[in-house]
Amino acid sequence: MKNDLYNYLKKITENFNKDNAKLFSANSIAKKINLSRSTVSSYLNKGVKQGNIIKIKEYPVIFLDKEVFSRIYFKTSVNEYESLEELFNEGRKIKNRDPLDNVIGARQSLREQIEQIKTAVLYPENGLPIMLVGPSGSGKTYLAKCIYDYCIQENLIHENAPFISLNCAQYYHNPELLSSLLFGYTKGAFTGADKDKKGLLEDADGGILFLDEVHRLTNQGQEKLFTFMDSGEYSPIGDNSINKKAKTRLIFATTESIQSSFLPTFIRRLPVIINIPGFSERTQQEKLDLVDSFFLKESEILKRSIKVSKQVISFLLSSNYDGNVGKIKNIIKYSCGKSYVRMKDAEVIKVRITDLPIECEKHIKENINHQFLNRYQDRTYDYKYPELLNINSKEQKNIQKNITAVYFQFIEKFKQVECGDITPDYYIKKMMNNVNLLLDELIFNTEFDQDQSLFSILSFNIRFSFKYMEETYGFKQDGNKILSIASLLYFKEEHKILINHPDWSSIRPKLLTFINSYMKNASYLAKVILNNLSKQLDYPFLDEDLIFISFYLNGTNIQNVKGEINSIVLAHGYSTASSMANVANRLLKKNLFQAIDMPINTTIDDIESKIIDFIDNHIIENGLILLVDMGSLSNLSTRLKDKIKCPILIIDYVSTPLVLEIGSLLLQGKNINEINEEILKNIKINKQLVYPVGKKKKAILTCCYTGMGSAIQIQEILQKSLNHDNTPFAIIPYDYKKLKQNKLKELPFQIYDVLAIIGTSDPKIDGVNYIGLDQLINGEEIEKLIDILRYNFQFDEQQLKKDLVFNFSIKRIVENLTILDPNKILRLVEKATDRIEENLNIKLSNNKRFLLYVHSCCMVERILRKENVDDQNDISQFLEREKRKVEMIRYCFSEIEKECTIKISDQEIRLICDIIFSH
Structure with a gap:
C-alpha cells in the first residue's frame, strides 16, 4: 500500500509543472489510488521527515518525489517550502550559480582549490597562469573546462572564445614538432615547412590554452613559454625577429612533482599551483556524487533506466585505483555496457557486481568481507528509450533449453508424487540423476572461458561459502561441488525459469516443504550458498535454484549438519555489531557469531523481521543467543515467543568482553540453559531466556553411557526403521551424563514433548519412558515402543515391528558402520x-x-x-x-x-x- 503510493508519486512527479500542481495534493492522490486521505497524508508527511518527499505548504498542500524532482529540475536544499515561488526561486539561484560552484567537492575537499582558481582567473589584465597537479584521471581536464565556463560567465572572455587542449605527452619524443605546434613556424623553418603556420597560442588568442602532461616539455620549450608568460609575446619557430602578441590564458596540468620536473625559472612564474585530490582522498559523499554523475551520464547515453545494486556502489566507493576518478568512470561505462547487452529485453538495465570488468575481480575478492554493504540503497537512474537490443547465440539457446527442461521436471515429477504414481524415494533419485546429467553437460560438453569475470567471481564466492561451512559445521570443501554450482549459475544467470510453468505458484510451497523435510541438510547448505551470493554479489536468491542445488548436494552424500547454538550480535551503527563479532570470531578461532548492523532509526519491526529471517534460514534447534545493544529485551521477548521453535537467550547492553565470554562458554559445549546460568555471574546484566509457547514437537532421545557415538548409532537405526523423513517427530542423540545429572532441566525437555529415551543405560528421569538397547535387540521392548508410538501417531504396525526386529539386531547395528x-x-x-x-x-x-x-x-x-x-x-x-x-x-x-x-x-x-x- 505504502509502496504503491510512493511509486505513483514518482510517476506523476515526472510531469510536474505549475499548471497541474493540484494533482499533487493528498486528496487528489488518495482518489487516484483508492486510499483514504488521512492515510495518504500520513504516509506523505512521513516521507517528508525521512527526506524522500518535498512538501509545499500553500493551499492545497502539495507533495513531490524528491529524487525525481532533483533529477528533472534541480537538487533542493530542504524538504519543505512555504510556496511554489520559494521553491522555484531556489532553482533560479542554482541555475545562475557559477560553474566552479557546481564542481563536485566545491564546498568540501576542493573548497580551497576553487578559491585559488577564482583568485587566479579574476586577476587583472589576463589572469594568472594556473598549474593543476594531481593523479592521472583525477579530473584536471574537466576542471580546466569548468574554468573556461567560469571565465565566460564572468565576462572575462567572449562566449565564443576558443578552448584549445593539447596533451604534450603525445610529442615527447619530438620536441621540435611540439614547439612548432605551440608557437607556429615560418616558411623554411625546417624541411617540409613550405608555408607559414599559426601555433596554438595564436589559435587560442582571446580564450584558453590547456596543456596537459606539461612536464613533457623540454627545457627549451619551458623557456619559450615563460617568456610568453612574462610579456605576452612570442616568436614562431624559424624567425626570432618576429614578435607576436596573444591574450591567451594558460592552464597547465601535470601528474609529476613540480620541483623535480620543471626549471626553477618556470616554477617562479607559476603563482597558482593547485593540488587536485584523487578519488580515494575525496569525502564519502563526494565519491557518491561522482559515481552518481557517471551513472546518470551513462543513462543518457544508453537511453535506458539503470538500476545499480548497493554492492556495486559499495565496491566503487571503496576502490582505490591510484586515485583515478577517470578509472572509476571507465569501470562504470563498461559495466553499464555489459548490462545493456545482457538485459536485451528489459526497460531497466540492472548493473550488478558481476558486470564489473575482469580487472576488478582481485579487488572484489579482497573486499569480500567488507562491512559497509548495507550503507547504500540500490540506486535507479531513469532515462526511458523504446529501442531494444536483441542478440542470442544458438548455443546459448540450447543451453537454456536444457536447463529449463530439468527445472520443469522438478514440478512434473512432483505432481506424480502427489498422485501416488511414484514414491518420494524414486522422485529424489530421479531428480538427482537429472541434475547430475545436466551439470555434466554444462561442465564437460560446453565450451566457455572459466577465467571470465562472472564465472571466476561466482566460484570464488561459492568457495568462500564452503569455507564458512567447513569452519562452522565441518562440511568439507570440494572442488567438484564448487565447479558444478558455479557452472549452473553461470549459464543460468539470473533468469527465472519456473515462473513460466503454469503450476509453479501452487506447487512451490509444497515442493519447498518436501525438500526441507526429506533433504534437510542439503537444503540448509544450499541456503547458505545462495544467501552468501545474494549478499556479496547482489545475485537473486531464487527458490528454483534452492531446489536444484539441494538435489545436487543431496546426491553428494553430505554428512549431517550438526546443529549448534547460534549467536547474533545486533547493534546500531554501520559496523558496530560486525566489529564485535569479527573480533570475537578471530580471537576464538571459530565462526561463532553472526552480526546485524542496524541504522539508528531501525524500528523494532525491522529487528524482529531480521531475526525471523535468520531463524527461517538456519539450523537453530539447540537455541539462539541474541546480544543486543540497547533496551530491546522486553519488546523482543514478547514479540518472538509465539514465533520461535527453539529457546532464545536475549542479553542487553552487548560489549566485546561479553561476546568473548559467551563465545568461551560455547566452545566448552555448554547448552543454552547452562550459558544463561553462568554468564557473568558477578556482573549485573539484563537477560531473559525465552522458550517457545504453543504445542511442542514430539521427540525420542537416544543416549549411551559411554558417550555420543553409540547414541548417534541408535538414532540412525531408529530413523531407518521409522522412515523418519516422513514422521512428525524428532529423534535426538543426547549426552547421557547430562540427562542423568540434570534430569528435566536439560534443553530437550524445554523444547520437545519427549515420548521416550532409548539407550544403553537408564538416566532415571521421572515421567519419561526408558527402553534399553539390549531389550530392543532381544525383542522384549519392541511392543512397548510400538505402544508409545501408536498413542501418538498412525503407522503400519506390522511393518514397523518387522523393521525394528530386523534393524535392531547386533549384525544390523554393526553393518551401519561404513x-x-x-x-x-x-x-x-x-x-x-x-x-x-x-x-x-x-x-x-x-x-x-x-x-x-x-x-x-x-x-x-x-x-x-x-x-x-x-x-x-x-x-x-x-x-x-x-x-x-x-x-x-x-x-x-x-x-x-x-x-x-x-x-x-x-x-x-x-x-x-x-x-x-x-x-
Whole structure:
C-alpha cells in the first residue's frame, strides 16, 4: 500500500509543472489510488521527515518525489517550502550559480582549490597562469573546462572564445614538432615547412590554452613559454625577429612533482599551483556524487533506466585505483555496457557486481568481507528509450533449453508424487540423476572461458561459502561441488525459469516443504550458498535454484549438519555489531557469531523481521543467543515467543568482553540453559531466556553411557526403521551424563514433548519412558515402543515391528558402520569379550555383552576415522588406581589391535572398564 503510493508519486512527479500542481495534493492522490486521505497524508508527511518527499505548504498542500524532482529540475536544499515561488526561486539561484560552484567537492575537499582558481582567473589584465597537479584521471581536464565556463560567465572572455587542449605527452619524443605546434613556424623553418603556420597560442588568442602532461616539455620549450608568460609575446619557430602578441590564458596540468620536473625559472612564474585530490582522498559523499554523475551520464547515453545494486556502489566507493576518478568512470561505462547487452529485453538495465570488468575481480575478492554493504540503497537512474537490443547465440539457446527442461521436471515429477504414481524415494533419485546429467553437460560438453569475470567471481564466492561451512559445521570443501554450482549459475544467470510453468505458484510451497523435510541438510547448505551470493554479489536468491542445488548436494552424500547454538550480535551503527563479532570470531578461532548492523532509526519491526529471517534460514534447534545493544529485551521477548521453535537467550547492553565470554562458554559445549546460568555471574546484566509457547514437537532421545557415538548409532537405526523423513517427530542423540545429572532441566525437555529415551543405560528421569538397547535387540521392548508410538501417531504396525526386529539386531547395528567388515569385527569382539570373562573370572549379563559388542565395534571405527572421545580429566588417577584391570583389558583386545592395525587409547580402555564394572 505504502509502496504503491510512493511509486505513483514518482510517476506523476515526472510531469510536474505549475499548471497541474493540484494533482499533487493528498486528496487528489488518495482518489487516484483508492486510499483514504488521512492515510495518504500520513504516509506523505512521513516521507517528508525521512527526506524522500518535498512538501509545499500553500493551499492545497502539495507533495513531490524528491529524487525525481532533483533529477528533472534541480537538487533542493530542504524538504519543505512555504510556496511554489520559494521553491522555484531556489532553482533560479542554482541555475545562475557559477560553474566552479557546481564542481563536485566545491564546498568540501576542493573548497580551497576553487578559491585559488577564482583568485587566479579574476586577476587583472589576463589572469594568472594556473598549474593543476594531481593523479592521472583525477579530473584536471574537466576542471580546466569548468574554468573556461567560469571565465565566460564572468565576462572575462567572449562566449565564443576558443578552448584549445593539447596533451604534450603525445610529442615527447619530438620536441621540435611540439614547439612548432605551440608557437607556429615560418616558411623554411625546417624541411617540409613550405608555408607559414599559426601555433596554438595564436589559435587560442582571446580564450584558453590547456596543456596537459606539461612536464613533457623540454627545457627549451619551458623557456619559450615563460617568456610568453612574462610579456605576452612570442616568436614562431624559424624567425626570432618576429614578435607576436596573444591574450591567451594558460592552464597547465601535470601528474609529476613540480620541483623535480620543471626549471626553477618556470616554477617562479607559476603563482597558482593547485593540488587536485584523487578519488580515494575525496569525502564519502563526494565519491557518491561522482559515481552518481557517471551513472546518470551513462543513462543518457544508453537511453535506458539503470538500476545499480548497493554492492556495486559499495565496491566503487571503496576502490582505490591510484586515485583515478577517470578509472572509476571507465569501470562504470563498461559495466553499464555489459548490462545493456545482457538485459536485451528489459526497460531497466540492472548493473550488478558481476558486470564489473575482469580487472576488478582481485579487488572484489579482497573486499569480500567488507562491512559497509548495507550503507547504500540500490540506486535507479531513469532515462526511458523504446529501442531494444536483441542478440542470442544458438548455443546459448540450447543451453537454456536444457536447463529449463530439468527445472520443469522438478514440478512434473512432483505432481506424480502427489498422485501416488511414484514414491518420494524414486522422485529424489530421479531428480538427482537429472541434475547430475545436466551439470555434466554444462561442465564437460560446453565450451566457455572459466577465467571470465562472472564465472571466476561466482566460484570464488561459492568457495568462500564452503569455507564458512567447513569452519562452522565441518562440511568439507570440494572442488567438484564448487565447479558444478558455479557452472549452473553461470549459464543460468539470473533468469527465472519456473515462473513460466503454469503450476509453479501452487506447487512451490509444497515442493519447498518436501525438500526441507526429506533433504534437510542439503537444503540448509544450499541456503547458505545462495544467501552468501545474494549478499556479496547482489545475485537473486531464487527458490528454483534452492531446489536444484539441494538435489545436487543431496546426491553428494553430505554428512549431517550438526546443529549448534547460534549467536547474533545486533547493534546500531554501520559496523558496530560486525566489529564485535569479527573480533570475537578471530580471537576464538571459530565462526561463532553472526552480526546485524542496524541504522539508528531501525524500528523494532525491522529487528524482529531480521531475526525471523535468520531463524527461517538456519539450523537453530539447540537455541539462539541474541546480544543486543540497547533496551530491546522486553519488546523482543514478547514479540518472538509465539514465533520461535527453539529457546532464545536475549542479553542487553552487548560489549566485546561479553561476546568473548559467551563465545568461551560455547566452545566448552555448554547448552543454552547452562550459558544463561553462568554468564557473568558477578556482573549485573539484563537477560531473559525465552522458550517457545504453543504445542511442542514430539521427540525420542537416544543416549549411551559411554558417550555420543553409540547414541548417534541408535538414532540412525531408529530413523531407518521409522522412515523418519516422513514422521512428525524428532529423534535426538543426547549426552547421557547430562540427562542423568540434570534430569528435566536439560534443553530437550524445554523444547520437545519427549515420548521416550532409548539407550544403553537408564538416566532415571521421572515421567519419561526408558527402553534399553539390549531389550530392543532381544525383542522384549519392541511392543512397548510400538505402544508409545501408536498413542501418538498412525503407522503400519506390522511393518514397523518387522523393521525394528530386523534393524535392531547386533549384525544390523554393526553393518551401519561404513569402514568395517561386520562379520570379521563381530567375531573379534566376541572373542575379546570371552577373554574378559575368562581372565577376570566374571560373567557378563546379556545387557552388558550387547553393550560391549556395540561399543567396541563403534570404537574400532572411531579410531580408524581418527575421531577422539571426550576428555577425561581424571584419566591419570584412574590408570594408577585400576592398573591391573587396564592391563588385562588391553591384553584381551590385543588381537583386535593387531588385526585392525589400530592402537586403543587409555581413554577408550577406561570406557570399556566403565561398561564392564558399572552396576
